[in-house]
Amino acid sequence: MNERPKILVVYYTQTGQLKRIIDHVLAPLGGKADITFEQLVPVRPFPFPWGKQEFYDTMPETVQGTPRGIEPLKVDVNAHFDLVIMAYQPWFLSPSQPTAAFLQSEAAAGLLKDKPVITLLGCRNMWLNAQEKVKGYLQKAGAKLVGNIVLVDKSPNLVSLITVLRWAFKGKKEATRFLPQAGVQENEILTSDRFAAPIAAALENRQWDKLHQQLLNLQSVELLPNLVLLENNGISAFRFWARFISAKGGPGAPERQGRVTMYRSLLLVGIFVLTPVTLISSLIKLNLKRNELAREVEYYKGITLR
Numbered sequence: 001m002n003e004r005p006k007i008l009v010v011y012y013t014q015t016g017q018l019k020r021i022i023d024h025v026l027a028p029l030g031g032k033a034d035i036t037f038e039q040l041v042p043v044r045p046f047p048f049p050w051g052k053q054e055f056y057d058t059m060p061e062t063v064q065g066t067p068r069g070i071e072p073l074k075v076d077v078n079a080h081f082d083l084v085i086m087a088y089q090p091w092f093l094s095p096s097q098p099t100a101a102f103l104q105s106e107a108a109a110g111l112l113k114d115k116p117v118i119t120l121l122g123c124r125n126m127w128l129n130a131q132e133k134v135k136g137y138l139q140k141a142g143a144k145l146v147g148n149i150v151l152v153d154k155s156p157n158l159v160s161l162i163t164v165l166r167w168a169f170k171g172k173k174e175a176t177r178f179l180p181q182a183g184v185q186e187n188e189i190l191t192s193d194r195f196a197a198p199i200a201a202a203l204e205n206r207q208w209d210k211l212h213q214q215l216l217n218l219q220s221v222e223l224l225p226n227l228v229l230l231e232n233n234g235i236s237a238f239r240f241w242a243r244f245i246s247a248k249g250g251p252g253a254p255e256r257q258g259r260v261t262m263y264r265s266l267l268l269v270g271i272f273v274l275t276p277v278t279l280i281s282s283l284i285k286l287n288l289k290r291n292e293l294a295r296e297v298e299y300y301k302g303i304t305l306r
């Protein structure tokens, strides 16, 4: 008897964008595989739309990897799966809190051990550090990362920043006279079903070694060099502010709100100044350190952990 392969999809989504991406990627596998969806549920929900203060107050624990807990999983942690798809979104250049809570859990240790895992991201455009963290969690769990697919908002960095914040704070995703729709472009989502064929072939042969290169050939990860530089600057600043804010108390503590407000004000100034500055410095570095930066881009497009 030829049993259908079993796929477990673990995900969290606030607006439903990530679930739509998952559904499009997996649509061609319908009828060919048994797919189990495990939606992560935080013990106390994160709001959407967000209050501004709560949004920024969520940064320290997200960056430090000390997330709010999640409800017990529905899936049997001893069940067998041929493939796990870890679908997630970055928050503050780190895996979103529900994702981190899952990856740190004992349930994940059981589900992921010796399993091939594909990571699937739907985000704005800054996901490199988050993916490094996820690679670390997967390695610790004894899982084997076999592919990565990243859908980003392809609008210019500052445009996507404005639209994602409008979306997060007001719940408004639609385009305006001056701004495009927030989030990953519709066409990127609709065409993400192209990734199903190599996944199906790898599942059938239980051969994972070539999968990531095949996905890359289908543009599963596209990466601009200046975003590598921008993100490296950003994460150092976030780590500093995370320590500075959390020194005054835990999530929501009144004692730390003054520092959250400081961070909130400086962050936007920082980004609007840093984006053009890193664009210029990346043009310079692109010329001076062309090879080094090209190696960085190649590394981040890959699935190894250094």
Ligand SMILES: Cc1cc2nc3c(=O)[nH]c(=O)nc-3n(C[C@H](O)[C@H](O)[C@H](O)COP(=O)(O)O)c2cc1C
Residues within 6 Å of the ligand: 012, 013, 014, 015, 016, 017, 018, 019, 055, 058, 089, 090, 091, 092, 093, 094, 122, 123, 124, 125, 126, 127, 164, 168
């Ligand atoms: C608190 C918060 C922080 C975010 N930080 C990032 C980030 O660092 N990089 C990025 O590319 N997108 C970031 N985003 C956008 C999300 O990755 C995601 O695309 C968006 O929230 C919609 O996802 P969802 O509806 O599937 O949850 C952030 C969103 C939220 C709510």
